[in-house]
Amino acid sequence: MSELPLRAQLASVLGRSAASLSRATGRGDGSVIGGRVALKVEPDLLAKLAQGRRLALVSATNGKTTTTRLIAQALREFGDVATNEYGANMPTGHITALSDNKSAVNGVLEVDEKYLPQVLKATNPSFVVLMNLSRDQMDRASEINLLAKKWRTALAQTNTHVIANADDPLVAWAGLGAPNATWVSAGQRWKEDSWCCPECGGHLKRDVDPHWECPECGLSRPRATWAVDNDNDVLVAPDGQQIKLRMNLPGDANRANAAIAAATAAGYGMHPERTIERLREVTSVAGRYTSVVTMGVEVRLLLSKNPAGWLESFAVLDPPRVPVILAVNAQIPDGKDTSWLWDVDYTVLRDRRVFVMGERRTDLALRLETDEVPFEVADRVDEVLAKLKAERPDITKVDVIANYTAFQQIRTAYGRVQ
Template sequence: MAGNSDPLTPRAKLAVTAGKAVAAASRAAGRGSGSVIGGRVALKLDPDLLARLAQNLDVVLVSATNGKTTTTRLIAEALRAAGPVVSNALGANMPAGITSALAGGSDAKFGVIEVDEKYLAGVARDTDPKCIALLNLSRDQLDRAAETRMLAENWREGLAGSKAVIVANCDDPLVVWAASSSPNVVWVAAGQMWKDDAWSCPSCGGVMQRPGDDWFCGECGFRRPTPTWALSGDHVLDPHGSAWPIHLQLPGRANKANATSSAAVAAVFGVPPQVALERMYQVQAVAGRYDVVQFQNRDLRLLLAKNPAGWLETFSLIDPPPAPVILSVNARGADGTDTSWLWDVDYTRLTGHPIFVIGDRKLDLAVRLEVANQHFQVCDNLDQAVQMCPPGRIEVIANYTAFQDLRRRVGN
C-alpha cells in the first residue's frame, strides 16, 4: 500500500461513506450508536479497510479482561498532549466497531484502540501497532470466551515477533506468558487482586508459588519479570526511579493500576509521566461507569462489574456499611448466558450492607447470596429497590447489559 497522505482507495472511501450512512440510519431508528453495523457494512465493501485506516496512525492496542475501556480513555487523554487522537471510546471493541471508530478520525495522529481479547492477534496484524498494552486475563463469559490459558496461548502466538512495544502487567502470570514471545516488552508492576486463574504455571502446568507480591513456578523456573514501571501507593514509579503522583477522578486501586500502565504507554510515544498523569485527571466517568446520578431524590453511583475479578475490585470501592447496595445481573448474549461465575465471587465482602437484588437473573444471584449468608431482598425493578433502600448514597453494581438497562432507566 502506498504511504501517501491519503491511503484510501476509491473503494475504501465508498466503504467509509456507506458505513457512516448505515450508522446514521441506525442511530435515527434509536438502535444505539450504529458503530458496529456501520463497521460491518464498511468491511463487507472493503475487507482491507481497517488496515488502510490504520496505516497513517501511530496505533496503540489495549486488551484485557477488566479495565480496557477505562485504560483506553486514560491513554487517549495522555496522548492528546502530543497530537489529535481517534479512539473507540465507547467500547465497541471488535473489528467492525474499531473500523467504524477509525473511519471518523481523518486528522488524527494516534489511534488508541480497545480490543476484545479474542480478536487481539487479528487486529494487531491489520493495524501494525507501535504499542500494545496487556493488563490482565481472567475468566469471563464462560460460554463464549476460551478458557484463560487458551487465550494467553492465542496472544502468545499472535504477538510472537511483533515489532510493537508490549506494555505488560508483570503481576499476572498469564499476561507474562503471553507477552514473553515478544522481543520488546516493558514490564509494569500494576498488581493483581484476583489470583484464582493463575495458580498453575501457564508454561508447564506446575503449581505456582506466590510469596508476597512475587510469583514463580517451582518446576520450570517461569517467574515474575523485574518491572521497570510500578504502582506504589498513590504514585507511579518510572524507570529512572522518580515517583509521580496519581490524581484521578476515578475511584479505586484498579484505576491507579490502569493509570500506571497508561503512563508507561504514553512514555513510548515521548509523553513524560508528569504530563500524562496530569491529563488523566480530565477523565471523570467512562461510558457511565462511576457516575453518580440523581434518581427518585437519591444519589446512585453506577458501577460496572462483569466477572469475578471485576466484582472483587468493585467491592473494594464501595462506601463502607451500612451503605445500601443494589446488585443487578443479566445473562443476555453480551453478558454470556452462563451465570455459574457467580459462585466464584466472594459475596461475604458485602456483610453489613443492606442488599437489594434485581435483573433478569435475580434468582440465580439470590441463591448465591443465601449460601454466602447475606441479608438481601429481591425486587422487581430499580424503582422498587431504590424505594426500599435505607438512607445514604446507593451503590449500584451491575453486569454489562444490566448496566445498560440501568443507564436507560436513570436517563444517563
C-alpha cells in the same frame, strides 16, 4: 496518513452513513453496523485505515474500556486521537473508530481478547497493551490459557512493543513472546486463575506479592520499570520519580489502569507528570463510576462482569451504612452461563443492606443465601429508593453493581449517563 484507495474511501463513506442512520433512528451509536457495511464493500478496510498511524491496541478481561479512555485522554495532548473509547471492541467497531477520524495519526483501540491476534495482524500497531486475564464468558470465549497462548504466538510474529502487567503470570507469559516489552507492576487482586505456570503447568510459587515464579521450569515475573504504590497513591516511573496519582476514578484497579496508561503515553513521548495531570480530568467512563441524583439519593453505578471485576467493585464500596443493589442478567453480551457467581465471595456484604435485581436475580439470591448474606428482591432502582426513603428519610447514597446488560439497562433509565 496516506490517502485511501477509492474502494476503501467508498467503504468508509458508506459505513459512516450507516452509522449516522443508526444513531438518527435510535437503534444505537452505529459503531457496529457502520463497520459491517464498510467491510462488505472492502474486506481489507481495517488494514488500510490503520496504515500510517501510531496505534495502541488495549486488551484485557477487565479495565480495557477505562484504560483505552485514559490513554486517549493523555494522547489528546498531541492532537486528535482515533479511538473507540466507549466500546465496540471488535473489528467492526475499529473500522468505525478509524473512519470517523481519518486524519488522526495517533489511535487507541480497545480490543476484545478473542480478537486481539486478528486485529494485531491487520493493523501492525506500535503498541499492544495487556493488563489481565481471568475467567469471563466461558460459553463464548476460549479458556484463558488458550487465549494467552494465542496472544503469545501472535506477538512473536510482530515487531510491536508490548506494555504489560508483570504481576499477572498469564499476561506476562503472553507478553514475553514479543520482541520488545515494557513491564508495569500494576497488581493483581484476583489470583484464582493464575496458580499454575502457563509454560509448563507447574504450581507457581507466590509467597511474596507481587513476585511469582515457577520452581519447575524457571519462568518468573519480569522486572518491572513502572509500578503503582497503592498504599501511598503514587506512580513510580522508570527513573525512580514518584508522582502522586490522586485519580478521580476510584480504587486500586484504576490506579493500575493509570500506570498502564502512563507507560503507554511515555512510548508516544509524553512525560508521566503531564500524563497524570490529564488522567485526573476523567471522572467516569461510559457511565462507569458515574453518580446520578434521583429522589434526593445519589446513585453510583459500578460495572462488574466477572469474579475479578466484582472483587474490585467490593473494594470501592462506600461504608456499610450505604445500601448496595446487585443486578445480574445473562444475555449474549454477558454470557449465558452464570456459574461464575459461585466464584465470588459475597461474605463481605453481610454487614450492609443488599437488594438483588435483574433477569437472573434468582441465581444471585441463591448464591447470597449460601454465603449467609441477607437480601431483598426488587425490579427497579427507583423501587428500591422509594422503599429506602420511606424507611430512612435521611438516606443520601446507594451503590449499584451490575453486569454488562443490566448496567446498560440501568444506565439507559437515567438517560445513558456518561
